[in-house]
Amino acid sequence: MTAHFKHDKPDTRNVLDHTVQGIIGEPLTRPEGILKVTGTATYSAEYEVGECLEGVLVTAPFAKGQVTSIDESSVTGMPGVIKVITDRRLAARAAQGTANEAPKQDVCDVHYWGQPIALMVAETFEQARDAAKHLKFYFTAEEAAFNPSAVETETKGGATKQGDLAHAMKEAHSSVDLNYTTEGHASAAMEPHASIAQWDGETLTVHASLQMLNYNITELADAMGLEESKVRLLSPFVGGGFGSKLGVSQDVIAASVAAMELGRPVRVVMSRQQVFQAIMRRSETTQRLRLAVDAEGQLTGFGHEALVSNLPGEDFAEPVTQSSAFLYGGENRLLQIEVARINRMTAGSVRAPGEAVGMPTLEAAMDELAEKAGIDPVEFRLRNIPDVHPSEGTPFSSRKLAECLEQGASQFGWDKGPRTPRTRREGEWWIGTGVASAARVHNVGEAKARVTLQADGTALVQTDMTDIGTGTYAILGQIAGEMLGMNRDDVLVELGDTRLPRGPGSGGSWGAASSGSAVFIACEAICEEIASLLDTQKDGLTLKDGTASWNGQTRPLKDILGGRPIAKLGHYEPGDIEDDYAASSYGAFFVEVAVNDWTGETRVRRMTGAFGIGRVLNARTARSQCLGGMVWCIGSALTESRLFDPTDGHLVNCDLAEYHVPVHRDVPDMDVILVHERDGAASPIQAK
């Protein structure tokens, strides 16, 4: 039976504050953690499949043109070689997040350096890798575009134009007009994209490293020309995603084509270089920030324009101004994104799409203006938190930006004194501090999950939702345990299988609120059924430690069930709430850095982050997510940059030695503050 909840009004019942098991929000360790630390968690390339062939992608050594022929005879004599797959179903690009259709196929039509053009299949990995290097093919290269500033651009829809920004700048008490550039980034998840495809003549089963199975199954079925019912995707463990595994990727489709063509299982693991070259990049950006304030330090003008790039035919444009739309006030507004079409690999979602490059520039501009206006930067931000959405006029749902700034400043020991650069020195290091606001727009998606209260009194939670390190196994078990009155260890959570009820998957920070709500709704329906078995009302029923209490009576759940399990499908559907409120998570960062006077080397010495993210479902995994975001701040600010050759367009630093993600020694101890919050407009579990 399905329990359906359409989110048309804020759910302020705060049910999880009235349950008594006492595990929701608690910092419980991850149930799957013991598998991860003992090497027994199985990732997509690691399934033991008999007779499995190995596939290695062959990629284009040019940025634009046509592959005219592939000479299979150049490798046919090589040991172990089975076949060169050149099927037109092979994917040239990965699908964008939530694309729900096949990505661009026709691999002979090349649009970026490193685009897959064929799959070499052999008995062993070493044989396939060697043959892939020896495969002869012919191509005609065409002139390609590599410089986003040197091509014509198109304006992305959804721009904000309100009032007269130029006039506001002219009339301002203080103003800044600043240009910034930001670098392109890589998700660089530790597990490279990998798939094992099996075809039994009727059904295609693929173990793959993917974030959003509900969309990925449609993308794969579409690419293969199969009915969705003939496809099964499995991703119970994903070795990091950060946006790079939102859409079905080239390895998944290549392994599937080969398995169907050859009648044997095929494994395709992308090399680290291929992941860098052929999976999503975050676009580089060029941005202009114009901010104007009146004599009271209130924003009157707010301009944020950005130039980003992507391949021809891709809808995605790095949403640089996403949080600029609502974070601060200013009645005269201009927010606009231009897209340049160039021949670099697909631009798509990399962790915090939009905010990761739009917020640092906005916050840098806010600092420059605060200094000009003579206002402390924390105070300046507090002063400019708008009452309603500055363009749409909608109310904000619960918003803890001010609390984040205040609690963060207090914990960090923010010095409100003069902020003149180069005032504090230790040896050869200049020491400075800084603050930034943070925001991440809140999204939810339709989600289903099945919860079964088993006859033995334990529970089973099932959904195709993934855990990419975010803590899904932990939090879904905690929600069910809290609602059904049992310890988390008595709840088994099964994830990452398209045969299970579908949710939106992991991406855009929407998974916990959406799939968590589906579990919650299913549990509410189970509670109702227990109440009806006991001839009482749900509100008068208390469940704790496997025992039901009502009207002064108590009885073990197991006895109430009498050998009959109760299974409910929870169905969460976003509703009017999405249009009625401007919902977002908020935060504030405080950092102390040391800059070497001679070399310019910059070291982060300490960092405090305060976060308003709605109800915290597990304080341990939530803190870890926040820590991860803070580590990414260090990388994007100081070390990470995709570097392209301007003559042939290839990515120069396509590995982890040359693309510098933060390492242990770059990361100091960090403080994380989880600000108390309940947001009923965000989800029926008040989480964001």
Added chain:
Amino acid sequence: MPLSINKQSYSLPADPRVSLLDFIRGQAALTGTKKGCDHGQCGACTVLVNGVRINSCLTLAVMHDGDEITTIEGLGSVDDPSDLQRAFVEHDGYQCGYCTPGQICSATAMLEEIKAGWPSDATGDINEKPALTDEEIRERMSGNLCRCGAYPNIVAAIREVAEAEL
């Protein structure tokens, strides 16, 4: 002489191109050791060879005739985890889990290196026995990347075990 992994003997592979990493994950079917970059840049493939940590992707299986290899599976099990494995769970010293076996193998050997007095870039006076500071742990673990950014939790897990041991 055969190659030994977690005290079990394996014949060397016929194909000399097989890396130790691919041998462990393939022929030995011990997939706890991870392939993150295949170029010695990320540390996910860290194993112990005769007690010393190495990147198993940077060496060929046939070069380890007679060597004793210890992988993450050899350090502890679900039922009987090592102190570090237990501490990583307790401190949430991971998120996605893919770098985790490498971090734990690396930390296991690293603590032995500190005990043996090996200096690092973070050691002030290399004539003195290195102190177990967070900076020493961070420096010595910097060959093991974690993209989820679990570094502060990993350091906390290692610190807890090291303080009990050293």
